[in-house]
Amino acid sequence: MVYFLIFVSAIFVNNVVLSQFLGICPFLGVSKKIDTALGMGAAVTFVLVLATIITYLLQMLLDKFGLGFLQTIVFILVIAALVQMIEIILKKISPSLYQALGVFLPLITTNCCILGVAILVANSTYSLPEGASYGLWTGTWFAFCTAIGFALALVLFAGLREQIELSDTPKAMKGTPIALLTAGLLAMAFMGFSGVV
């Protein structure tokens, strides 16, 4: 039951892009077409779940030796290494998937979403519904649902942007400004979910 609540809250109520502002750069950059949005969403899901598990275990190790202040450095290096490794493995195992994800994989290293969620889970500072306890499994499930929320926001936004391309926008608003305005309205819509969980 708790897992279902985390599912709803991470995807809708506290959507990672639209209410927590993590992952805005790819949100604005990659969402011009629905296919690319889906690709990015898939890549982020993959990397985020793996990164959360590894960094959570690493945090336990760091705390044991009193090296908590090294969190930022260690986490970002782990994420960079993980992305690099996934690229190499994917190239060997499934070249078609590698081609499909293409240029998005290296971009994920600087995605605030990954480091942000990793830190949230490692420090147990993410919001959980009542009755849930922090731990590796809730953390990993939270990361997975967050990534799905990211993919959802991205795909919705891509759909909206594809439509905007076809309409008549004032010249000053063309491009990023109208996209941001749309994102604002989308964020407003998602605010309607607050209080559900």
Next chain:
Amino acid sequence: MANKALTTFTNGFLKENPTIVLVLGMCPTLATTTSAVNGMSMGLATTFVLLCSNIVISLLKNLIPDKVRIPAFIVVIATFVTIVQLCMQAYLPALYESLGLFIPLIVVNCIVLGRAEAFAAKNPVGLSALDGLGMGLGFTCSLTVLGMIREILGTGKVFSFTLFPDDFGALVFVLAPGAFIALAYMMALAGKLTKK
């Protein structure tokens, strides 16, 4: 020489302003501008990291092998971010609480890695320092302006100075949607003004 220094420094303010022109570093821009003070502090923290990492990377640029370039840059940047984190936690705890998760996220701020890669790795120390400072201060200016707009429209105060009575504010501007909307209009206005 002095001319190039001046151009490098003022580059980050208008011509290549990270927020409005380059559209980089959006996450902290939208998340930390709930008030002018928060925006300014975030900008200053990022400026510090930009300045220091640009200097160090420019000093080390000939020693770092090309293949491990990016991880090396990331380690340098992460070190300075950790310094900022610890200093803020010790000396400015209230600010540390309100900026929260976004202080360690300076490490993945596209501006910092972007400038390290695009400028500091290819230019001497003096120019790199000026570039870091200029970009950082340009970023700080846009964050402060956006923070001021959101704070005034949202609560009627600016820097905790009450300009309008409490019920003037439209709360939406302090919340998530308002960030997007305020930034959208700021960019549109800036684009319109610079095109003329």
